[in-house]
Amino acid sequence: MLEAVNIQKSFSSEGADVPVLKGVSIRLEEADYVAIVGRSGSGKTTLLNVLSTLVKPDSGALNYRGSDLTSAAEKQLNTIRKSDFSVIFQFHHLLPYLSVLENTLLPFMGSLAPVSRQLEQRALKCLDRVGLADKARRLPGNLSGGEQQRVAIARALVKSSKILFADEPTGSLDKKTGEQIMQLLAELHGDGLAIVMVTHEPAYADLAQRTIELEDGVIAH
Amino acid sequence: MNIVTIPLKNMRRKPTKTLLLLLVFLLGVVSIVALYQVSLVVGHSLEKKLTAFGANIVVKPSTETLSVSYGGFHMGDMLLDVKELQEAETTTAIRSIELNDRISVVAPKLVNMFKIDEVAIAVVGVRWEEELGIKSYWATDGAFPQQPEQILLGALAARKLGLGTGDTLTLQGHHFNISGVLFETGSDDDSVILMDLSKLQQLAGQPEAVSFFEVAALCAGCPIEDIVSQIQTNLPKTSVIALQNVVNQRMSSVRFVQKLALSISLVILVTASAMVGISMLSAVNERKKDIGILRSLGYGQSRIFLIFCLEAGIIGLLAGSIGYLAGYAISLKALEYLSLTDVARPVFSIAQLVVCTLIFPLITILSALYPAWKGSSIEPSQALVSL
Numbered sequence: 001m002l003e004a005v006n007i008q009k010s011f012s013s014e015g016a017d018v019p020v021l022k023g024v025s026i027r028l029e030e031a032d033y034v035a036i037v038g039r040s041g042s043g044k045t046t047l048l049n050v051l052s053t054l055v056k057p058d059s060g061a062l063n064y065r066g067s068d069l070t071s072a073a074e075k076q077l078n079t080i081r082k083s084d085f086s087v088i089f090q091f092h093h094l095l096p097y098l099s100v101l102e103n104t105l106l107p108f109m110g111s112l113a114p115v116s117r118q119l120e121q122r123a124l125k126c127l128d129r130v131g132l133a134d135k136a137r138r139l140p141g142n143l144s145g146g147e148q149q150r151v152a153i154a155r156a157l158v159k160s161s162k163i164l165f166a167d168e169p170t171g172s173l174d175k176k177t178g179e180q181i182m183q184l185l186a187e188l189h190g191d192g193l194a195i196v197m198v199t200h201e202p203a204y205a206d207l208a209q210r211t212i213e214l215e216d217g218v219i220a221h
Numbered sequence: 222m223n224i225v226t227i228p229l230k231n232m233r234r235k236p237t238k239t240l241l242l243l244l245v246f247l248l249g250v251v252s253i254v255a256l257y258q259v260s261l262v263v264g265h266s267l268e269k270k271l272t273a274f275g276a277n278i279v280v281k282p283s284t285e286t287l288s289v290s291y292g293g294f295h296m297g298d299m300l301l302d303v304k305e306l307q308e309a310e311t312t313t314a315i316r317s318i319e320l321n322d323r324i325s326v327v328a329p330k331l332v333n334m335f336k337i338d339e340v341a342i343a344v345v346g347v348r349w350e351e352e353l354g355i356k357s358y359w360a361t362d363g364a365f366p367q368q369p370e371q372i373l374l375g376a377l378a379a380r381k382l383g384l385g386t387g388d389t390l391t392l393q394g395h396h397f398n399i400s401g402v403l404f405e406t407g408s409d410d411d412s413v414i415l416m417d418l419s420k421l422q423q424l425a426g427q428p429e430a431v432s433f434f435e436v437a438a439l440c441a442g443c444p445i446e447d448i449v450s451q452i453q454t455n456l457p458k459t460s461v462i463a464l465q466n467v468v469n470q471r472m473s474s475v476r477f478v479q480k481l482a483l484s485i486s487l488v489i490l491v492t493a494s495a496m497v498g499i500s501m502l503s504a505v506n507e508r509k510k511d512i513g514i515l516r517s518l519g520y521g522q523s524r525i526f527l528i529f530c531l532e533a534g535i536i537g538l539l540a541g542s543i544g545y546l547a548g549y550a551i552s553l554k555a556l557e558y559l560s561l562t563d564v565a566r567p568v569f570s571i572a573q574l575v576v577c578t579l580i581f582p583l584i585t586i587l588s589a590l591y592p593a594w595k596g597s598s599i600e601p602s603q604a605l606v607s608l
């Protein structure tokens with residue numbers, strides 16, 4: 001479904017180009033579940049961002065359902081970001097001034113046309129699924145880290161995304177809450193959602209179908 | 222829930238910042254509206270006061286004038302067939318033009334020559350009330366005539382005749398009391414005798430006759446040409462002449478007031494707009510995170526741009542509508558304070574309110590264009606750094 005071929009990416013720091021990804025290839029099937037592991041600074045986040053189109057690679061190809069996203073028009077990328085791909089960051093995935101429900105519906109609020117009743121009902125259902133039905137009207141500020149994480153997951157559900165990209169989704173959570181999130185991801189994967197997850201926890205990596213280890217910008221195995 | 226929800230809620234989250242920004246721009250709008258209204262009324266009253274210093278239109282019978290010059294000697298204008306104007310009829314015609322609210326004073330005059338002790342002298346019949354309306358600079362050592370038998374002497378005429386205030390002058394067997402002598406004006410008034418128009422018409426045996434009219438028109442709102450042409454239409458057989466230098470002088474004073482108000486308004490507007498722009502610009506950085514989230518959800522550059530513009534537009538809309546109402550109220554108070562409300566009242570117009578609620582959002586959006594562009598050109602990858 002999504003295939004990255006020979007991705008290279010370097011960042012310039014203090015005038016020098018520092019290579020971060022040195023030719024990474026990865027293939028993602030429908031309903032896949034891939035864990036990306038590796039030491040801090042090995043390029044995991046960078047790879048995830050390249051896969052989710054948020055960072056442009058210096059070279060290499062990124063094919064999604066027959067089109068190359070590295071050369072795609074901004075418009076096409078926006079469409080994919082709006083519907084097919086969902087990203088869960090480690091922190092901050094919610095706009096603090098919008099309610100939980102509004103944050104869940106954010107992908108559909110991009111125009112003057114109001115969000116439909118059906119979508120709103122659906123968002124409430126998705127919030128129910130992640131256990132937040134009673135907190136739909138709250139602001140993110142008074143939610144716990146785990147709850148915020150779950151709002152972002154509910155958002156991915158409303159979009160009925162094809163692929164969920166998660167960067168250390170349990171990184172800022174305690175063990176118990178982290179396990180709840182992993183449980184939720186496993187359920188969604190069971191429903192057919194493809195997941196790419198960066199994690200430091202070997203136990204969580206084991207929940208995935210495959211594990212890719214990054215080492216110094218290349219895939220170790 | 223639509224794209225407007227995003228800027229609206231963002232503004233609501235920071236009420237103090239939003240209110241402060243709104244207040245700054247509101248102050249700008251209020252002072253512009255108030256200044257505009259006050260300057261209109263002040264300009265109007267200024268013009269009204271200026272009409273006291275002379276007429277700006279002359280209406281006289283159209284004459285066949287032949288300028289005769291022979292052998293280098295200028296022999297003056299030979300007037301053939303001088304017609305007089307009819308007082309009542311002509312006054313009505315002038316007063317009934319479409320722009321009649323612009324006609325301030327209509328002063329009729331009859332000029333006749335008399336010989337007093339072998340001195341040829343012009344006697345001018347006037348309507349005192351009208352005349353004093355356009356000659357407020359007149360001053361006399363005595364008083365202005367109150368009765369038909371009283372007359373006023375120009376300074377030169379008094380000297381030539383050897384007469385002064387309180388003396389009696391006999392004209393064609395009628396005795397006139399000199400109620401006063403004009404202080405020198407430097408104009409034609411210095412060498413004439415001024416008397417009640419009806420009395421002169423009676424002396425001359427020409428009831429209703431008028432030689433010419435002096436008209437003081439207010440021309441702040443419309444060009445003097447319009448007034449002239451409307452009078453001309455009503456009185457096709459006369460010649461109506463605008464005294465352009467008087468008009469220009471007067472208008473330049475009125476326009477100065479308006480120009481002053483306009484330039485102060487511009488300064489206020491630019492300052493308020495700059496405040497909006499700077500405040501938005503400083504918010505771009507602090508909103509990098511938000512932009513990153515929105516971009517990752519498929520919001521294109523144009524959407525981000527729109528969100529910034531909407532935010533600015535909302536400020537402008539609120540400031541424009543509230544500001545017009547407040548500005549109007551303040552101008553009323555200010556004019557009351559300046560005791561100018563009797564001259565003219567500022568006009569409350571729905572059209573102006575609508576214009577304000579359209580123009581000011583446009584201005585705030587314009588001043589937010591750079592911040593909006595800056596915010597929308599943040600790449601998702603840049604925004605991610607702050608996540």
Ligand SMILES: Nc1ncnc2c1ncn2[C@@H]1O[C@H](COP(=O)(O)OP(=O)(O)OP(=O)(O)O)[C@@H](O)[C@H]1O
Nearest residue numbers: 011012013020039040041042043044045046047606
């Ligand atoms: N936008 C950027 N500009 C400059 N350097 C960057 C940028 N993003 C990442 N880097 C650098 O690239 C390298 C890889 O970063 P990356 O975030 O991908 O690592 P990571 O594997 O996710 O680490 P961690 O486990 O700590 O999150 C790091 O050395 C980082 O400093």
Ligand SMILES: [Mg+2]
Nearest residue numbers: 044045046167
């Ligand atoms: Mg990382």
